[in-house]
Amino acid sequence: MANQPDSGISSYRDLHVWQRAVELVEEIYKLSVLFPSDERFGLTSQIRRAAVSVPSNIAEGYGRRRKGQYMHHLDIANGSLTEVETQLIIAGRLGFIDKDQVQKAWSLLQETGKMLTGLIRSLDRIE
Numbered sequence: 001m002a003n004q005p006d007s008g009i010s011s012y013r014d015l016h017v018w019q020r021a022v023e024l025v026e027e028i029y030k031l032s033v034l035f036p037s038d039e040r041f042g043l044t045s046q047i048r049r050a051a052v053s054v055p056s057n058i059a060e061g062y063g064r065r066r067k068g069q070y071m072h073h074l075d076i077a078n079g080s081l082t083e084v085e086t087q088l089i090i091a092g093r094l095g096f097i098d099k100d101q102v103q104k105a106w107s108l109l110q111e112t113g114k115m116l117t118g119l120i121r122s123l124d125r126i127e
Contacts, residue, residue: 012062017115021055021077024108028084031105035096043096047087053080054112067123074120081113 012018028051032044054077061073088105091097 012059015058015062015119017112017119018055018058018062020108020112020115021058021081024084024105024112025051025055027105027108031088031091031097031101034101035091039096043087043091043094047084047091050080050083050087053077054084054116058116067126071120071123074116074123078113078116078120081109081116085109 009015025048028047032047035044057073057077057080061070061077064070064073088097088102088109092099092102
């Protein structure tokens with residue numbers, strides 16, 4: 001399904017949305033070390049898992065044979081992305097991070113979301 005001959009994409013690693021999502025994971029890990037140590041099993045763990053889920057589901061969906069399965073995994077990635085967004089907001093409201101610290105992650109989050117939405121829309125058009 002995902003390996004279309006004329007697309008110039010031979011692996012999920014070629015997808016810009018996957019690359020951006022991996023950058024987001026890196027940024028989330030950098031930010032989450034700023035959280036209090038007693039959050040290690042709470043918000044720190046949760047935001048990291050949600051962030052890792054985004055590129056993981058993009059990759060897993062890409063590896064599926066059917067468009068419906070691909071779309072399902074992209075939907076999961078999108079849900080995980082909104083989870084990360086919510087958790088960043090919560091971390092900010094709890095005073096774990098401030099606006100300056102979260103700026104790069106927020107930017108990557110928004111960019112990844114737009115790219116993911118674009119990929120979903122483009123796949124929706126394929127019969």
